[in-house]
Amino acid sequence: MTQQDGKKSAHPSGDNRFKLLDRAITKHQASGYSLIEILHVAQGIFGFLENDLLMYVANALKLPPSRVYGVATFYHFFRLKPQGEHAFVVCSGTACYVKGAIEIQKVLEHECGCKFGETTKDGSVSLITARCIGSCGLAPVGVLDDVVAPKLTPDEALRRVRLWKEQKKEVAA
Amino acid sequence: MTIDELRELAENERTRQKQYISRILYCSSAGCLSGGSDSVKAEFKKAIEEKGLGKTCELVGTGCLGLCGEGPLVLVQSADMTLYQHVDAKTARRIVEEHIVSGKKVEECQIDVNGPFFSSQKKIVLENMGKINAESIEEYIAAGGYEALAKAVTEMKPEELIGEIRKAGLRGRGGAGYPTGLKWDIVRKSVSEQKYVVCNADEGDPGAFMDRSVLEGDPHRVLEGMAMAGYAVGANQGYVYVRAEYPLAIDRLKLAIKHAEKLGLLGNRIFESQFSFHIDIRIGAGAFVCGEETALLRSVMGRRGRPKPRPPYPSEKGLWDKPTVINNVETYANIAPIVRNGSAWFAAIGTQKSPGTKVFALAGKINRTGLIEVPMGIPLRKVIFDIGGGTPEGSEFKAAQTGGPSGGCIPKEHLDIPVDYESLQTVGSIMGSGGMIVMDSTSDMVDVAKFFMEFCMDESCGKCIPCRVGTKHIYMMLDKVIRNEATEEDFALLQELCVMVKETSLCGLGQSAPNPVLSTIRFFKDEYTVKLKRATEFVPDEGNGAQ
Numbered sequence: 001m002t003q004q005d006g007k008k009s010a011h012p013s014g015d016n017r018f019k020l021l022d023r024a025i026t027k028h029q030a031s032g033y034s035l036i037e038i039l040h041v042a043q044g045i046f047g048f049l050e051n052d053l054l055m056y057v058a059n060a061l062k063l064p065p066s067r068v069y070g071v072a073t074f075y076h077f078f079r080l081k082p083q084g085e086h087a088f089v090v091c092s093g094t095a096c097y098v099k100g101a102i103e104i105q106k107v108l109e110h111e112c113g114c115k116f117g118e119t120t121k122d123g124s125v126s127l128i129t130a131r132c133i134g135s136c137g138l139a140p141v142g143v144l145d146d147v148v149a150p151k152l153t154p155d156e157a158l159r160r161v162r163l164w165k166e167q168k169k170e171v172a173a
Numbered sequence: 174m175t176i177d178e179l180r181e182l183a184e185n186e187r188t189r190q191k192q193y194i195s196r197i198l199y200c201s202s203a204g205c206l207s208g209g210s211d212s213v214k215a216e217f218k219k220a221i222e223e224k225g226l227g228k229t230c231e232l233v234g235t236g237c238l239g240l241c242g243e244g245p246l247v248l249v250q251s252a253d254m255t256l257y258q259h260v261d262a263k264t265a266r267r268i269v270e271e272h273i274v275s276g277k278k279v280e281e282c283q284i285d286v287n288g289p290f291f292s293s294q295k296k297i298v299l300e301n302m303g304k305i306n307a308e309s310i311e312e313y314i315a316a317g318g319y320e321a322l323a324k325a326v327t328e329m330k331p332e333e334l335i336g337e338i339r340k341a342g343l344r345g346r347g348g349a350g351y352p353t354g355l356k357w358d359i360v361r362k363s364v365s366e367q368k369y370v371v372c373n374a375d376e377g378d379p380g381a382f383m384d385r386s387v388l389e390g391d392p393h394r395v396l397e398g399m400a401m402a403g404y405a406v407g408a409n410q411g412y413v414y415v416r417a418e419y420p421l422a423i424d425r426l427k428l429a430i431k432h433a434e435k436l437g438l439l440g441n442r443i444f445e446s447q448f449s450f451h452i453d454i455r456i457g458a459g460a461f462v463c464g465e466e467t468a469l470l471r472s473v474m475g476r477r478g479r480p481k482p483r484p485p486y487p488s489e490k491g492l493w494d495k496p497t498v499i500n501n502v503e504t505y506a507n508i509a510p511i512v513r514n515g516s517a518w519f520a521a522i523g524t525q526k527s528p529g530t531k532v533f534a535l536a537g538k539i540n541r542t543g544l545i546e547v548p549m550g551i552p553l554r555k556v557i558f559d560i561g562g563g564t565p566e567g568s569e570f571k572a573a574q575t576g577g578p579s580g581g582c583i584p585k586e587h588l589d590i591p592v593d594y595e596s597l598q599t600v601g602s603i604m605g606s607g608g609m610i611v612m613d614s615t616s617d618m619v620d621v622a623k624f625f626m627e628f629c630m631d632e633s634c635g636k637c638i639p640c641r642v643g644t645k646h647i648y649m650m651l652d653k654v655i656r657n658e659a660t661e662e663d664f665a666l667l668q669e670l671c672v673m674v675k676e677t678s679l680c681g682l683g684q685s686a687p688n689p690v691l692s693t694i695r696f697f698k699d700e701y702t703v704k705l706k707r708a709t710e711f712v713p714d715e716g717n718g719a720q
Contacts, residue, residue, distance in 0.1 A: 035475035036458055040417070067476075074477040074634075075458030077417050093379030094574065094610045095536035097624050131459060131628075133418055134382035135204050136536035136608075137241025137543050148207030 017045050018056070025060045032061045035071055039078055048079040076131065084119040084126035086164050088157075089143035093132030096140040100154075104140060105129070107154040111161055124168050125161060174437040175445055176323045179314060182436075186315035193231040195251035195273055197221075198303055199260075200244060201234030202389045203421050204382075204543075209261065210245035216262040220269035230273050233312075236302035236390015240290065242542035248303050249273070257282045289559045290541050295522065295548045297530050298506045301391045302544075307425060310432035313393040319438050321512035325401050326444045329512075331361060334405045338508065341516035342528040347373060347464075347501035348576065348605040349681075350527070350594040356498060359488040360406040363496040368408035370399050370450075371492065371499040373469055374415040374422070377461040378577030379628065381608030383532040384502035386544050388415065388422035391506070392429035396452060398505030400439060401512065402498050403450040411452040412473055412492075417459060426454055461578075461632035465680045466499045468634065479634045480680035501606065503532055523549030527593035535561050537610035538568060547592065554588040557611060568613035572696070576605025578625040578632075579685030581692025582618065601692045603685070618697040619704060622690045623651040629686035640683030643674035647690060654704050661705055668694060 024041040028034035038057055043049055049072050058068040072078045090096075090105055105116060108127055112120045119126040135141045138150035144160055190196070197217055199210055217232050238246040243258035249268065255278055257268060264282050271277045296302075305312035313319070325334050339354030360368060372395060376384040388395060399411045415423055430452055433439040441449040455473045463469045463478040470492050472478040491497020507529060511519045520528045527549040533556065536542045540562030547556060557563065557573060564570045572582040581602035583590065590596050594604050612621065630644040650667045653659040659667075671687035678684045694701060 031475075033475045036472065037456065037475070040456055040458070071475070071477055075460050077457075077459035094577065094608065094624070095380045095542075097379075098537040098610055098612055098616060130418065131377065131461065132379035132381070133203075134376070134385045135207055135241070136380050136382055136534055136610075137204050137244070138207060139536060139542075141207070148203075150207050 020045050021056075022060075025057075030061055032063045032067075035061060035063065035068065036075070039068075039072060043078060048082050050080075081119075082123075085124050085168075086145055087126045087128055087143075088161060089128045089130045089133075090116070090152075090157075091133050091135070091139070091141040091143070092129040093134075093136060093139070095136035096132075099139040101140040103154050104142070104152055104157045107158055108161065111158055122168075125164060174443075176327060179319060179323055182311060183315045183317075183320075186311040190231070190312075190315065192228070194229045195249060196231045196233055197268070197273070198233045198235040198238075198248040198250060200236070200238045200246045200248075200303075201307055202237040202241075202386055203419075204237065204241035204386075205244035205246055206421070208244040212262055213245050213247065213260050213265045216265040217269065220266045221273075224269060224274060226269070226273060230269075233306045234308065235305060236307050237299070237386040237544050238303045239294075239299075239545060240284065240541060240543045243284070251276075254286050256284045256286050258284050290543075290545075290562070293551075293555060293560050294546050295530050296546050297510050297519075297522070298387060298394075298503055298532050299390075299544070299546045300510070301394065302386075305391070307390050307392070308428055310393060310429065310436065310438075313391070317513060318393055318509070319397055321509040322397050322400050322404075322438065323444050325512055326404055326446045326448050331405045331407065334401065334512070335361060337512060337516045338405075339516075341511045341519040342526075343504065343507055343511060343519065344527060344529075344594065345501060346503035346507070346531065346606070348579070348603060350604060353500060353504055356488055356500070357402060357405050359486075360408075360496045360498045363489055365496050367410075367493075367495045368406055369492045369495055369497040370402045370406070370408045370411040371470065371473065371487075371497055372399055372411065372413040372502060372505055373464065373466065373499055374413055374419075374502045375457045375464045375469060376416060376419075376502075376606060377464045377632075378579075378606050378608045380534065380536055380574075380577060380610045381606050382534045383544065383607045385416075385419050385422050386534075387502050387506050387532070388419070389425050392422075392426050393433065394509055395426075395502055395505045396429055396433055396439065398508035399452060400443065400450045401508050402500065402505065404448050406496070406498050408498065409449050409451065411450060412455050413452060414455045414457060414463070414469055414473055416457045423454065423456060430454070460634070461628070462634045462680070462682050465682055468680065469499070470497065477634070479636045480682075482679060503607070524591065524593050526595060531592065531604065531607060533607045533609045535609050535611070537574075538564050538613040538615075539611040540565055549593045550591040550596075552589050553583060553592055556592065556609070557588070561611065564611065564613050568615065570611065571614050571616060572612045572618070574602075574610040574612060574621070574689075575608065576603040576685075576688070577608050578628045579603060579681065579688055580605045581688050582612070582621070582696060584696040601688070601695055603688070618693040618700045619651060619654055622693045623648065623655060625689040626651055626686070629682065633682065633686075637677075637679035637683060639674045639677040640679065640686065643670060643678070643683070644686050646670060647674065647687065651690070654701060657704055657706055659705055664701060664705055 058065040116127045142149040142152045247257045247260045249255045343353045344350040460478045463472045467481040468478040487497045532546045626648045630648045633640045635641045675687045
C-alpha cells in the first residue's frame with residue numbers, strides 16, 4: 001500500500017483516472033503475472049499507453065520497466081500512440097482478403113493520405129487493420145468506431161469516411 | 174448442488190418452456206449482431222407486447238444458427254421449425270403478426286431446414302445452437318447440461334473418465350490431432366500438488382470463427398468440459414485464454430462462470446464431492462503466436478508470448494512449471510457429449526482414426542458461408558458443393574484453403590479427399606482449427622501465398638532466426654516473383670528456403686509458415702513460372718521452365 005501511496009505523489013496531476021487503475025491493480029494483488037490484464041485496463045481508461053503510464057504500471061507491479069515496455073510492444077492490441085477521433089478498422093483476414101479487402105484498403109489510404117496503422121494529419125481518422133474479427137461470413141468486414149459494417153465495398157468505405165470529414169467541418173463551422 | 178437438485182432444476186426449466194406455444198430464437202452471435210439482429214430483437218419484443226403474446230410466445234437470443242452469410246437469422250419453434258433469413262425489423266413484425274398470430278408463414282424469407290446445408294451436417298459440438306438461450310444456465314441444464322459433470326464426479330474415478338475419453342478416440346481439435354485422453358493421462362500421472370487446466374480460445378487463424386461461435390452460443394459446454402478435465406487430472410484451477418478481439422465471447426464467458434459459481438457447479442466441493450474447480454479468464458492481446466501452447470502459457474503468466482522448445486511439454490511443465498492440460502475450445506466442447514452418451518457412441522461417428530465431428534468455418538467465394546459441423550471423413554466435395562452450395566454463379570472453384578497460415582490449398586483434382594487429419598496431410602495441407610476458405614479463379618495463388626507469408630512475418634515472435642529472418646526473405650522473394658523480377662534461380666532458392674524454415678524453426682508457427690507457399694508451388698506451379706523473368710538465352714523453350 002505504501003508503494004502505491006508513493007506513486008500517487010509521482011502523479012500529482014490529480015488525475016482521477018489513476019484511481020480506477022489503482023483499483024484494478026489492487027484487485028489483482030499487484031501481481032506481476034497480471035501485467036497483461038492491467039495493461040488492458042489502463043488502455044481502456046486512458047485510450048493508449050503513454051510511457052509515463054507504463055512506468056506507473058511497472059512501479060505498481062514491481063516489474064522492471066523493460067518488461068512492461070516489452071509486453072506492451074509485443075502485443076498488437078496495445079497502442080502506444082493516441083488514436084484519431086474516428087477509427088476505421090478493415091479486417092485483413094483470409095475471407096476478407098479473398099473478397100477484396102485490399103481494394104478497400106487502397107482507396108482508404110488514398111483518401112486519407114496515410115497508411116494503415118497511421119492517423120491522418122488532422123488527427124481525425126485512424127486507419128487500422130484487424131487480424132480477422134471472426135465475422136468471415138460477412139466478408140469483407142469493416143469496423144467503424146466499434147460498429148461492424150458487413151459486406152463493405154470500396155465506394156461505401158469512401159462514403160463513410162467522407163461523412164466523418166463533413167461532420168468535422170460542420171462542427172468547425 | 175446435488176444431482177437430484179440438478180435434475181429438479183432441469184425439470185422446472187422444461188416445464189417453464191412448455192408453457193409457451195411458440196419460441197422465437199434469434200441468432201445473437203457476432204455475425205448476425207453485426208447484421209442488425211439487435212434491432213430485430215427490439216422489434217420482436219415490441220410486436221409481442223403489442224399483440225399481448227407475452228404469455229404464449231418467448232423471445233430467446235440463441236447461438237450461431239450456421240448460415241452467417243444470410244443473417245440475421247431467426248428460428249421459430251412452434252409445431253414445427255421455421256428458419257427465416259435476412260430478417261429486418263419489418264420482417265420481424267410480419268413474423269409475429271402472420272406466423273405467430275395466424276399461423277401463416279412468411280414464405281419469401283423462409284429457408285428450408287431440411288435442405289442440403291442442414292441435412293449433411295452432424296451436430297455434436299453445435300447441438301445447442303438454435304435450441305437454448307446463450308445466456309441462461311437453466312436452459313443449458315434443461316438440455317442435459319452439467320449432467321456429464323455430475324456423472325463424472327460422483328460415479329466415475331478419474332482413471333475411468335480418462336479411459337472413456339481414450340476409448341472414444343477424441344483427438345485435439347486445435348489442429349494437431351493429439352489424442353486427448355493420452356494427454357490427460359500424462360498429466361494425471363505426474364506428481365504435483367498443483368496442476369492446471371487451460372483452454373486455448375486464442376483463435377488466431379484468419380478466416381476461422383468456430384471457437385468464437387461456441388463460446389458465444391454455448392459457453393457452459395466449454396466450462397463443463399474443462400471441469401471434467403480438472404477432475405480427471407487432479408487440477409483445481411482452470412484458465413480460459415480468449416482473444417481480446419472477441420468481446421462478446423468474453424462477456425458471455427464471464428456471465429457463464431458467474432452463473433455456474435452461483436449454482437455451485439464451479440467452485441468448492443462440486444456435487445458435494447471432494448472436487449473443487451475454479452475458472453478464470455485471461456484475455457489475449459492480439460498475438461497469433463499465442464495460439465502455440467508454450468507461448469500461450471507464458472502469456473497467461475503476463476509475459477511476452479514467446480514459445481519454448483519442447484520437451485518438456487506443458488503436460489510435465491506448464492503454467493508456473495506445474496503439469497498443465499491445454500486443449501482447444503472445441504475439444505472441451507466434445508467432452509460432455511462423450512461422457513453423457515458413452516465412448517462407443519462417439520467412436521462410431523466419423524472415421525476409425527479420426528472419430529467424431531469437426532466444426533468448420535466456411536467462407537470465401539462460396540454461396541453459403543457460415544458455421545458447419547460435419548462427421549470426419551466426409552468428402553471435401555460434399556462440404557463445398559452440397560453444404561456450401563458451390564461457388565457463386567459465373568466463377569469456378571479453384572482451391573479450398575484449410576489450416577489458415579499454417580495450412581495449404583487443396584485444388585480441384587483432390588476434391589474427393591476425405592476430410593480427416595491424415596488425408597489432409599497427404600496433400601500438403603492440415604486440418605487446422607477449422608477455417609475453410611474457398612477461392613475461385615480470381616485468386617492469384619502467388620498472391621495468396623504472399624498474403625499468408627506477410628501474416629506469418631508480422632506475427633513471428635522473433636525468438637528464433639529461421640522464422641524471424643526466413644519469413645521476411647520468403648516474403649520478399651514472393652514479392653519479387655509478383656513483380657516479374659525473379660529468375661529461376663530465385664525460384665529454386667525460394668523453395669530451398671521454405672524447406673529450411675520448415676525444418677529448423679522453433680515452434681509451430683515457423684515450422685508451418687512455409688506450408689502455403691509449398692502447397693501453392695505443388696499444385697499451381699504454372700502461376701509461379703509464368704511470372705518468372707525469362708533469361709531468354711538460356712531457356713529458349715517455354716513450358717519446362719523452373720526447377
